[in-house]
Amino acid sequence: MREALHATKLFRVDQPVDPHLGVTRFLSDWQRRTGDEPCFLFTDVIGSRLPLVMNLPTRAALLGEVGLADDPHAVARLADRFAVPAAPVFAPGLVVRDLASLADLPLLWHQPGDAGKYLTAFVGALADGGGGTNLGFYRGLVAGAREIVLFMDPRTDAHRIVTAGLADAPRVPITLFNGGPLAVYLAAAAKLPPTLDSFDAAARLGGGELVLAGGDYPSAPAEAEIVIEGHVTREHRAEAPFGEFKGYYSDTTSSPVVVVDRIRVRDDALCLGLFCGKTSGLTLMALQNEILLFDHLRAAGFAADTVRYPLAAFGEYVAVIESDTPSRAMVAAALDFDPRAKLVVAARPGVDVLKEAIVFPAEVECRPYVRRGRQEGHRIGIFCDRRHACRWTEL
Amino acid sequence: MLDPARPTSTIHRFSWEEIAGLARLLADRLVDAQIGGVVGIARSGLVPAVMLSHMLGVRPFAVLDIARTHSDAIRADKSQPATRGALGLARMRGRRVLLIDDIVGQGLTLDAARRQMVDAGADPVTAALVVNRANLAGRDPRAIVDHWACDVHGWVIFP
Numbered sequence: 001m002r003e004a005l006h007a008t009k010l011f012r013v014d015q016p017v018d019p020h021l022g023v024t025r026f027l028s029d030w031q032r033r034t035g036d037e038p039c040f041l042f043t044d045v046i047g048s049r050l051p052l053v054m055n056l057p058t059r060a061a062l063l064g065e066v067g068l069a070d071d072p073h074a075v076a077r078l079a080d081r082f083a084v085p086a087a088p089v090f091a092p093g094l095v096v097r098d099l100a101s102l103a104d105l106p107l108l109w110h111q112p113g114d115a116g117k118y119l120t121a122f123v124g125a126l127a128d129g130g131g132g133t134n135l136g137f138y139r140g141l142v143a144g145a146r147e148i149v150l151f152m153d154p155r156t157d158a159h160r161i162v163t164a165g166l167a168d169a170p171r172v173p174i175t176l177f178n179g180g181p182l183a184v185y186l187a188a189a190a191k192l193p194p195t196l197d198s199f200d201a202a203a204r205l206g207g208g209e210l211v212l213a214g215g216d217y218p219s220a221p222a223e224a225e226i227v228i229e230g231h232v233t234r235e236h237r238a239e240a241p242f243g244e245f246k247g248y249y250s251d252t253t254s255s256p257v258v259v260v261d262r263i264r265v266r267d268d269a270l271c272l273g274l275f276c277g278k279t280s281g282l283t284l285m286a287l288q289n290e291i292l293l294f295d296h297l298r299a300a301g302f303a304a305d306t307v308r309y310p311l312a313a314f315g316e317y318v319a320v321i322e323s324d325t326p327s328r329a330m331v332a333a334a335l336d337f338d339p340r341a342k343l344v345v346a347a348r349p350g351v352d353v354l355k356e357a358i359v360f361p362a363e364v365e366c367r368p369y370v371r372r373g374r375q376e377g378h379r380i381g382i383f384c385d386r387r388h389a390c391r392w393t394e395l
Numbered sequence: 396m397l398d399p400a401r402p403t404s405t406i407h408r409f410s411w412e413e414i415a416g417l418a419r420l421l422a423d424r425l426v427d428a429q430i431g432g433v434v435g436i437a438r439s440g441l442v443p444a445v446m447l448s449h450m451l452g453v454r455p456f457a458v459l460d461i462a463r464t465h466s467d468a469i470r471a472d473k474s475q476p477a478t479r480g481a482l483g484l485a486r487m488r489g490r491r492v493l494l495i496d497d498i499v500g501q502g503l504t505l506d507a508a509r510r511q512m513v514d515a516g517a518d519p520v521t522a523a524l525v526v527n528r529a530n531l532a533g534r535d536p537r538a539i540v541d542h543w544a545c546d547v548h549g550w551v552i553f554p
Contacts, residue, residue, distance in 0.1 A: 009407050009525075010546040011417065015424050034412050041546070 001179045001272055002223070004061035005053065007069070008039045016044045019117065020109040027054055027275055037279050041270075045106035050226075050271045052106040057182055057280045062287060065182045066207050075287075075306045078205055079295040086203035086210070093213030093222045095264035101145035102260065105226065106271050111243030115252070117142040118242060120281075121274040122176040122228065123188040124150070125198075125218035126161050132197030133218055134158055135188035137284075140176070141239040146260035148176075149239040150232065151253055157194050162232050162256065171231035174258060175218040179225030179272055181206050190288035205291070217261075225269045230260040245277040245285075246314055279311060286315030289338065293319060296337045302330045305349045317342045322349040328363055331381035335367060339379075342369060347384040356384040405549030409525075414554065417524040417544040418443050421495075422450035424542055428520060431490035436461055436508050439553065440496035443524050447493060455490065457483035459511060463504045476507040488516035498551055499523040500530030502539030525551055 017023050023042060031037050039061070042052040060069065068074040099105070107117045119140035128134045136158045140148040152159040165172035183206030187198050199219065203210035212219040217229040235257040241249035274281045286309040294307045308320040319334055319341045326346035334344045347353045356362070365381035409417075425447070432455035435444025441458065448456055460480040494512055499505055505521055512519040522542040529548045536543060 006548050007405050008547075009409070009413075011420065012544055012546065013420065014542070030416070034416055036412060036416075038413065038416070 001053075001056065001065075001182055001225070001270075003065040004056055004182055005039075005270075007064045008056065008061055010053075011038045011040045013040055013042045014044060016046050017042050019045050019047060019106055021112060022046075023052065023054065023108050023273070024110045024275055027278070031278070042106070048104060048106035048271075050104075050106050050265065050269050052108075052271050052273050054273045054275060055278065055280045056272060057185060057274070057283055059283050059287065062182050062186060062283060066186075066205060068207075073306065075290045075294050078287075078291045079298060081204045081207050082201070082291060082295055084204060085200060086206075088199045088203050088210040088212045088219075090214050090219075091211045091222050093220065093224065093227065093264075094266045095213075095220075095224060095227045095269075097265050097267060097269075099263040099265055102142050102148070102228075102263065103145060104263070106273070107142055108273060110275065111249070113241050113249050114243055115141055115238075115240055119148065119176065120276060121272045122178050122226075123184060124158065125175040125177065125220060126158055126165075126172065127218050128157070128161055128194075128197075129164070130195075133199050134161055135184065135198035135202070137188055139239075139242055140258070141242075143237060143239075143257065146230075146263075148228075148230070148258040148260065149237045149255050150174075150258045151239055151242075151255045166232070166234050166256075171233050171259070173217045174230055174232050175220050176228040176230070176258075177220035177224040177226065179266075179270065180221030180223045181210060183207075183210070184221055185284055186288055186291075189284040190292060224266075226263070226265045226271060228260055229262045229264075230258045232256050232258050243276060245281055247277055277314075282311045282315040284315075285309070286311055289316060289319070293321075293334060293338055297321065297330065297333060300333050302327070302333060304330070313343075316340055319344045320353055321346040324348060326383060326385050328365070328381075328383045331365060331383045335365065335379060335381050339370065342379050344379075344381045345384065346382070348386070351384070353382075353384065356386060357382050360384065360386040405547070406552060407547045407549055408552045409554060411554045414442065414524065415446065418446035418450060420544040421522055421524070421542055422447055425451060425493065425520070425522070428493075429491050430493045430520065431455065432457065432487045432492040432517070434459055434484075434487060434492050434494045434508070434512060434517075434519070436494070436496040436504060439498070442553075443497055443522075444493075444495045447495060447522075451493070453493070455483075455486050455492075457481070457487050457492075459484070459494075459508050461504050461508055476504045478507070478511065481511070484511070484515045484517075487512065491518045491520060493522055494519040495522045495524075497523065497553060498525045498527060499536070499540050499543065500527045501532070502534075505540060527551060 039055045140150045184202040187202035211222040213222040236254045289309040290307045305322045363383040368375045369379045433448040434457045435441040437460040525545045526543045
């Protein structure tokens, strides 16, 4: 994270800002007024001594921190790295100062209809039972000075791990950390194979040494800014509504309570925040989707130049495959691999895919779209392979 | 906060929209600062100075022309700041004035300007749109400038 901060233009907001809607209103107003989402440092979030960083994980920041800034083949490079195991190493962490309460952190109430203040940019680490660690992003409702109601999607490995753990014991250790290498954030956002250790994946993607701090709880990166150690319990409480990344409120869930045992921060800690639905949050989702689909297509024998998941489709629902040899089979393979993708388009590199599909003949494949076990409309694959040359107008 | 001694080759480009946004950030911070005059450091400090003058509704305006770089090129050679001229400084006597430049690195220009303002009988509050921490040699920016709106570690290209 600090590598990325070092490389960015960091806009400062030094006047006091209210964590109750004040920060998100400021960011939203700025974006509406300027059309831009610069990285902001809020140095005075009311109630906390920790500065808050917002809008950091853009594509440029993520790729810059993993050493692939301006690389047009960054997705391919990341997929290359993904194939090479890179075990993390261990060293003492930099978090040295204890905080008494979650209220000491600059945690935000993001949207007017949210159920409360939420953790959005903390990575959850769970021991996966096989000696590895499972990382993921979970929204966490601040329910007290040392209590969090943590929502885990029932379809995730984390939910499976916690459910299995609570069947055997009354509580499951969990670490929630903030900051550290952004490659870890990328790995945490990724839908990795359950057999792959998330920190191994992060070390691969980062392309350098990943240093972890171990202990009695699941590990966190040694460079983490904030580390919350606690236990997931069998107690459930209501959480949500919460303004999701797609721009609407999620329904209330009954989710497990995490009892916080310890909160530690670096002496010079910064807190990274994510505003759901904005570029910084969507980019993590998009980039991990691109790496995984690219890797899958390549392993299946398809020659893709790159894969894009446009942020306009929330980094999830539209996949664009650029290839010198696009094919119907390539589109089918992508539809098979990513069941969340509603629209998959394969076309030659550098073309305007919408224009290609509209102006020239395109082949279409249609499949049922299944969400939570029920069909909801259809998914579409489009294969564009214009074989005759054409000269586009210039002006 | 970040490692100030770390070398960097990053070049940051700013748009006019970003410049206006940074000026607005400074104005929001200074709105209650009882500013009675604005002094821009020519050339480039005049852009934010005029913006802040309007945003804060402060009409008294002065110009300090201080030369430091030898050209507009990236990584242009620099020399000790030299004052080439001044306009309207006498009006600033007895006022709390906002002394502003576009960017601060080592702070020599701003320091020279501050001393001139004090000599002119004004009470300067210093500000810059951007601080280039790569040039601070580990110093806290607050030792150089009172208010700034953006941190970078590298060279800056303004529009």
